[in-house]
Amino acid sequence: MIALGLEGSANKLGVGLIKHTPGQPAEILSNIRHTFVSPPGEGFLPKDTAKHHRSWVVPLIKRALKESGTRVQDIDCICYTKGPGMGAPLQSVAIAARTLSLLWGKPLVGVNHCVGHIEMGREITGADNPVVLYVSGGNTQVIAYAEQRYRIFGEALDIAVGNCLDRFARTLHIPNDPAPGYNIEQLAKRGQHLLDLPYTVKGMDCSFSGILAVVDSLATQLLTSHPKPLLTPSGEPVTKEDLCFSLQETVFAMLVEITERAMAHVGSSQVLVVGGVGCNERLQEMMGLMAAQRGGSVFATDERFCIDNGIMIAHAGLLAYGEGERTPLEGSTCTQRFRTDEVLVRWRK
């Protein structure tokens, strides 16, 4: 069975082609992506992002088919991101999916974006039943599987961790190319001083708005030296690098802590990190140290699968398709809000 997957819930447009053969690992036929990059200091607006997706979806699908040598008649279903995400970009991709479905006469499968990340992470890493940390620009969730659902044990109570990093990058005029989080990570590697920032964890939940407010005002002070130059407690000047380092160390410590609490709660020693922020090597390293202390290990993927992509939508959609799931044309809507635990996971025991 072969599925085409279309993803466009945020600023990445992803197209993937996947092949499932019973008893064998999934085969990635194509996994390509085009990113809408906004100028430094600006976020991506829904309207512009949707326009980007509309103009790129046809060339990308054509390239995916051509590169992989897949013929339209080999495709079993068309999978698209139903949600969660930004409304206009989601709609632009849903329309593309519906059009292809009618044009080619193929069934549609609407996919939960978060479930896509989880299933692709499991497939690539071989992690069997891990606690999942899903961290991206829009989501921060600690998830574990129980009785046909991916259950949310903990989450960010306000803004997502990736959103916190992106907004900080804007204040500090860190470029959005290739991604704000990636650029923060590179700067953080040269950070020397750890500044005292708010650390907010409540059981398995956490909060990032407090730390963003503080680090944002520090960033402004750093750029303007107003009302006075920003210094460490020992009197040395604070650098951009120090701010990135302090922010990363603090928010990642919060993420690792809530993940560890969930692992202790469900009695698991495996952890899988997915989502765009999951690419960060410092986060992966910290998660690995925690898992090792618990006698377990961390599973993570590289940017091909961590960052939003079409292949994960194709993969999760095909798993559901294999269990008989179809999304009828009139039901092929999308939704900005779509919780991970709303999906009935038929394909797992």
Added chain:
Amino acid sequence: MTIPITSLQLEHIPRPHTVYITLFKDVKNATFLRDQLLAGNSEFEYAFIDANTIISKVHALAAAHQAIHNLLVAGKLRTRNVHSETVFCLSPNNNITDAFKRFGILPTTTSLLCIKFSTLSAPVTLESIKSHLERSVEGTAVEFTDENLLQETVVDWAKVAKNYKIKSDNLNTQSLLNEKAIGGGLKSLEVEVLGKLVVRTTG
């Protein structure tokens, strides 16, 4: 005469450290002993505690434990040495002078609890302490036990109530003797007093 000395290695404190404790009643030379402390006579480096302020062994040992802990953690000692620290650690507040007034030896003291540590940097033997105390303290030594603290050296309950701000109608020797500690733990008054000491350290 030979005096009973209790020698203990407190739990969780590294082994070479030992604490020696002697309890005296009917002490007649408190002024002399206090003067030696005030003069900084190094032969008299003890924690000299007014035993009327001590309700039980655990009460005194908790202070001794906190003091040796403070000695062993760099930068934690608040007073001159581990012995003055022991007196300080009996206090529910951070005022050192006040601690000595409340718990330390006074000219009027007749019941005296002497605590001496053998530490890595200043090791002492039981024999040397024994002979020094025999020579120096004019009083009757009794075994360091809960019963003797309550009945031989006698507790000044008004002082205990004032020192630890305890409001209780049955703050007396008999109720402490009668109470049976739950599950091998502490009696309720001991818990209350230790709680006050913990509050000082946790701020």
Added chain:
Amino acid sequence: MTAPPPDPSDATPKTLISQGAEALVYRTTFLVPTLPALLKHRPRKTYRHPTLDARLTKHRVLSEARLLVRARGLGIPVPAVYFVDEANGSIFMEWIDGSSVRQVLDAILASPGGEGKVDAMMVRVGEAVGRLHKADIVHGDLTTSNLMVRKVGGVEEQEGGAGEVVLIDFGLGQVSTQEEDKAVDLYVLERAFSSTHPKAEKLFEDVLSAYGRSWKGGKTVLRRLQDVRMRGRKRSMLG
């Protein structure tokens, strides 16, 4: 389970009894070998920056110890604190001889007609939580494992948990006057009851009615609990 002792130079015997996400819990002794004690040790987290780790550990140890002393001082059944070593991440406290409510329920409900035997224990659970909330302390992680029943005369499970109910593990506790926080405390306990003891779900009504009777603000918190239940954790989130 194997875990490093909190301090290699510490020769006093200690037995690891549980390993949570944050802390290792040992059975040991304090001051003298005859005084049993519980040692809760928060080991260094190597994944955290050392400065951040030290700051968090110190803050949490001090906060937990203060809450316990405060609660105990108000007569709320919690373990007595013996000694705090915030730099090392350790708290020594009273050893509670007994079983968790979880163990008692598992043992009793396994026998036919067991439900009837634990009514009194449920009432004491409700009263204990009520007294905590009356003092404006919220626990933060109320589960049947974090409620102990003191042993009475050597047998507890057969006696239907006749001993005093003691609240333990205040690692996530805080001072709060908010009805919402108190209602969430009850909600967490309710979920713990229904997930761990499906047979005991009905018994939770006894906990709540005892809670409602136990202090003046109890009824208001119970009404707030209704809202929390309706809401659940189902907060929608933008993707």
